[in-house]
Amino acid sequence: MRKFVFEALITLKNGILDPQGLATQKVLKRLKYPIENVKFGKLITFEIEAENEKNAEELAEEITYKSLINPVLENYELKLLKEIEA
Amino acid sequence: MKAGIIVFPGTNCDRDAEFALKMAGFDVEYIWHDFENIKKYNLVFIPGGFSYGDYLRAGALAKFSPVMKEVERYVEEDRGLVLGICNGFQILTEAGLLKGALTKNKTLKFICKDVDVKVINKETPFAKHIKKESLTIPIAHAEGNYYIEDYDYLKENNLIAFEYVDNPNGSIGNIAGIYNEKFNVLGMMPHPERNSLKTLGNGDGLEILLSIRRALENE
Numbered sequence: 522m523r524k525f526v527f528e529a530l531i532t533l534k535n536g537i538l539d540p541q542g543l544a545t546q547k548v549l550k551r552l553k554y555p556i557e558n559v560k561f562g563k564l565i566t567f568e569i570e571a572e573n574e575k576n577a578e579e580l581a582e583e584i585t586y587k588s589l590i591n592p593v594l595e596n597y598e599l600k601l602l603k604e605i606e607a
Numbered sequence: 608m609k610a611g612i613i614v615f616p617g618t619n620c621d622r623d624a625e626f627a628l629k630m631a632g633f634d635v636e637y638i639w640h641d642f643e644n645i646k647k648y649n650l651v652f653i654p655g656g657f658s659y660g661d662y663l664r665a666g667a668l669a670k671f672s673p674v675m676k677e678v679e680r681y682v683e684e685d686r687g688l689v690l691g692i693c694n695g696f697q698i699l700t701e702a703g704l705l706k707g708a709l710t711k712n713k714t715l716k717f718i719c720k721d722v723d724v725k726v727i728n729k730e731t732p733f734a735k736h737i738k739k740e741s742l743t744i745p746i747a748h749a750e751g752n753y754y755i756e757d758y759d760y761l762k763e764n765n766l767i768a769f770e771y772v773d774n775p776n777g778s779i780g781n782i783a784g785i786y787n788e789k790f791n792v793l794g795m796m797p798h799p800e801r802n803s804l805k806t807l808g809n810g811d812g813l814e815i816l817l818s819i820r821r822a823l824e825n826e
Binding site: 533538539540 | 700701707708712713
């Protein structure tokens with residue numbers, strides 16, 4: 522078995538209200554920064570054991586889509602960061 | 608009539624639910640979240656709180672508890688009614704038993720106050736014995752902003768149960784509660800169990816629980 526490290530970057534879909542982003546933006550604007558479209562997201566990293574890279578990627582995809590995100594609200598980008606010593 | 612209240616780690620409205628369900632005439636038992644046999648209950652109540660600390664997203668981790676697989680089967684086989692309040696509503700949407708999702712209040716604040724909700728679809732066991740047109744029920748949530756891409760679908764299929772008179776959290780179409788297509792699941796953000804007596808407000812919350820009991824008895 523080999524071990525792979527993944528990173529899932531989760532962001533809200535367009536049109537979903539992001540009050541954290543809005544509140545932050547308001548404050549930054551008050552400080553006179555020329556800033557727009559502040560949006561918050563989540564970064565989740567995890568390690569998976571798998572036979573090979575392809576299996577690891579399929580598993581990571583399944584975990585992210587079925588458990589880590591809510592497809593009604595969120596988009597995601599999944600990246601394989603590296604392989605580590607198991 | 609037997610009601611089971613599901614308790615997850617982090618649930619905190621279970622005892623209010625027990626009190627209110629008893630007021631409505633149910634025999635009440637608690638169901639721990641890893642319990643797997645819920646067939647004997649006429650009503651399964653998923654109360655509010657912070658299941659699994661609301662980590663990941665509100666209600667997201669609770670859907671993996673063994674009891675939720677059973678709730679799915681219970682709904683599919685039409686064993687009885689399922690009522691999810693607040694975090695219970697969030698769990699039901701996360702589990703896919705109800706459509707849409709709940710996200711952060713547009714104000715970014717936790718809101719705790721009494722609100723008025725209109726009863727929209729009265730042709731269901733949950734609402735058919737409610738006499739009033741609108742009910743005063745408390746809300747207490749940070750993530751009660753209901754969202755669905757296909758709002759028209761809910762409207763056309765009469766799946767909207769309650770609408771806020773004065774939208775507190777930004778929900779699409781003022782939605783405060785919705786049904787599933789079989790009308791055996793209701794999820795709502797307001798807490799009827801917190802207004803089940805005149806001493807606690809005006810007792811409007813009990814109307815919903817009494818309607819459920821009467822409907823179950825008359826079946």
